[in-house]
Amino acid sequence: MSFISIKNINKTFDDNNVLKDINIDIEEGEVVGILGRSGSGKSVLINMLRGIKEYRPDSGKIIYNLAICKSCLTVDTPSKSGNSCSCGGKFEAEEIDFWNSDRKIFAAIRRRISIMLQRNFALYDEETVIENVLEAIPTGEYEEKLYRALDLLEMVQMNHRITHIARDLSGGEKQRVVLARQIAKNPMLFLADEPTGTLDPQTAKYIHETLKEGVKNEGITMLITSHWPEVMKQLSDTVIWLDNGEIVDKGSSATVVEKFLETVPLPKQINEYKTGSTIIDIEKAKKYYYSIDRGVVKAVDEISLKINEGEIFGIVGLSGSGKTTLSRMLVGLTEPSSGEINVRLGDQWIDMNISGPLGRGRIIPYIGLLHQEYSLYPHRSVLENLTESISLEFPAEFAKMKAIEVLKAVGFDSDYAMNILNKAPEKLSVGEKHRVAIAQVLIKEPTIVILDEPTGTMDPITRVQVTDSILKARQDLNQTFLIISHDMDFVLDVCDRTALMRGGKVLKIGTPEEIVPELNPKEKEEMLTD
Structure with a gap:
């Protein structure tokens, strides 16, 4: 007898059949x-x-075959049937609809049942890491629970952060604490x-x-x-x-x-594309921070590089190499400690170190940026997220046409794109939200597009479609792309040139194929699939 039997499950959201006659048996x-x-x-x-x-099914059943103690209503796996419960009762086998x-x-x-979700770091923000895990352990004396919590934090490699407040952790660190909490629930x-x-x-x-x-x-x-x-x-x-x-x-x-x-298609071959003259010019840019624990942190350490108009330029490296800091400096979100960053608008060069409408404010409307931690307006439809929410005012029918066009560019087919226009973001999967976020950047037709980890939540098929859409946008609109990524396979598919960053420095600039041999063993392991 299976532990879980999923029988003829059907589910519809907004007239869309999202599950159709699903039958699965899962063993303990x-x-x-x-x-x-x-x-x-x-x-x-x-x-x-x-x-x-x-998510209650419209039809069909989910059957749990369990061991249940009728004395205290504790439930457990079917193999525990016949065993004694901690309350003194006895577990009996029962089939539960x-x-x-x-x-x-x-x-x-x-x-x-424990659950880990895609972008949901369910922690008590004001409590420490150890307190978050202790709270999740259901039973036991305090000392016993404390040792269990420490073991779990060591397992997820977070024992160096036990006294840190949860809200101060990075996204990846939060997800590791969430995992420790979910395992702690037994x-x-x-x-x-x-x-x-x-x-x-x-x-x-x-x-x-x-x-x-x-x-x-x-x-x-x-x-x-x-x-x-x-x-x-x-x-x-x-x-x-x-x-x-x-x-x-x-x-x-x-x-x-x-x-x-x-079934995963190969990306289209990159046709030889003649790029223009320099459009981004970075000279000896630095960004230093001071940390009590680490002293001076050189997030970006005297970087110089030039990116040409119409080029798809990649910046690759492991987490902490300085990639995102450099991209934020480029759009004025992070002030450099020193150095020059200039971006060309038409025939004029804009100094990105100068704030205000006469400085970088002149070029910002022509730069599209997708943050790694992107977000959509939760109470606006997909169509509104792609138009009025980002200050694009179009006549109604043209807005729909434009939105469908850009959604197709990021991998949606025409019918599905039309179907989701009036949906709220919460009705979409995380991967679909990610593609809408990229569409939100592309719909403004910026001159320069900066994508920070654009393939993070994408399945392989969508990844190829986004690769093709970047190549098409460059071909049709002469857009310049700066792609920040740890996904070297994606960079090999889409980029003309690439810079390898390590420890805040650019070690080498060349074609993606020229960069691969420069990767150290750790970078190869974490940045290349094959």
């Missing part, structure tokens, strides 16, 4: 990977298994919905290793969604491939992943 201790591109229904299924009210169960049983099941089912989709490779590696050590190797049943096929191979026993709400295939991780990868 099994790790099931849910693979598919953004919008395929992966997150809907995860939230449905968790019991989130908005989750969404139609007694509310107390429903709540008891939910308490035994779950019978662990749900991970793209837990590393927005993280840099180094932090993603920590998360994957911890999921393997703290969840899979402990025999905890897990469902994990990911657009990273290699994660499916590493963690999953069985993989289910979802597409447009339907199961396309299911089987061993190696077999299904290989079939999925066969």
Whole structure:
């Protein structure tokens, strides 16, 4: 008898069938990977298994086969049937129709399910890291709980931050503490919905290793969604491939992943493109910080580079190499400690160190920037996010035409683009939100486009579509792109030249192919798929 049986599940949102007749059996201790591109229904299924009210199935059942102590309503995995409960009662086997169960049983099941979401760092912001983990441990004496919390923080490599306030952590650090909290809850089912989709490779590696050590190797049943096929191979026993709400295939991780990868198109070849003269000129730019712990931190250390008009220029390096700081200096969000940054507007050079409408204010409207931690206006529709919310006033019909055109450029087909125009961002998957955020940058037709980690939440198919859209935008609009990335494979596909950064310095500038041999072993491991 399976631990969980998903039977004939259907779910519709806004007349869109997001899950269609889904049938899955999950054994106790099994790790099931849910693979598919953004919008395929992966997150809907995860939230449905968790019991989130908005995701109640329209039809079908989710059956949990459990061991239940009738004395205290503690629930556990079916293998515990016949065992004694800590309250003195006895666990008995029972089949529970989750969404139609007694509310107390429903709540008891939910308490035994842990979940990690894509961009949700659910922590107590004003409490320390250790306090956050201690709070999640359900039972035990304080000293016992303290040692358990320290062990978990060591497992996620956050034991050096135990006294730090949660709000002061980086996104990757918060996600590691979230993982420690979720394991601390002693779950019978662990749900991970793209837990590393927005993280840099180094932090993603920590998360994957911890999921393997703290969840899979402990025999905890897990469902994990990911657009990273290699994660499916590493963690999953069985993989289910979802597409447009339907199961396309299911089987061993190696077999299904290989079939999925066969559907990923190759990016279009870069036609030889004649770039113009220099449009960005950076000379000996520095950005130094002072830290009590570390002294002088040289985030950007005397960097000089020139980027040509119409060029797609990549800046690559590991987290902390200075890539994002340099991009923020370029648009005036971070003031340089010294050095010169000039950007050409027509025939005139603008000094980006000079603020105000007579300085960098003249060029800022012509620069589009996608932050790594992008956000959409939550209470505005997709159409409004692409038009009036960013101060673009178009006649109604032209606004729709323009929005659909740019959504197609980032990988949506015409019908789906039309379908999501009036949706709120919360109705989209994280990958779809990411593409809308890129569309929000491109729709203004900026002269210079800066994309900070543009492939973070993208499935392989969408990644190729975005690659093609960048090449097309450069061809059609003569746009100049600066791409900040740790994804060397993406840079190889799309960039003309690339700068390798390490420790705040540019070590080499050349074609992406010339940069690959310069990567050290750690960079190769974390920046290259193959």
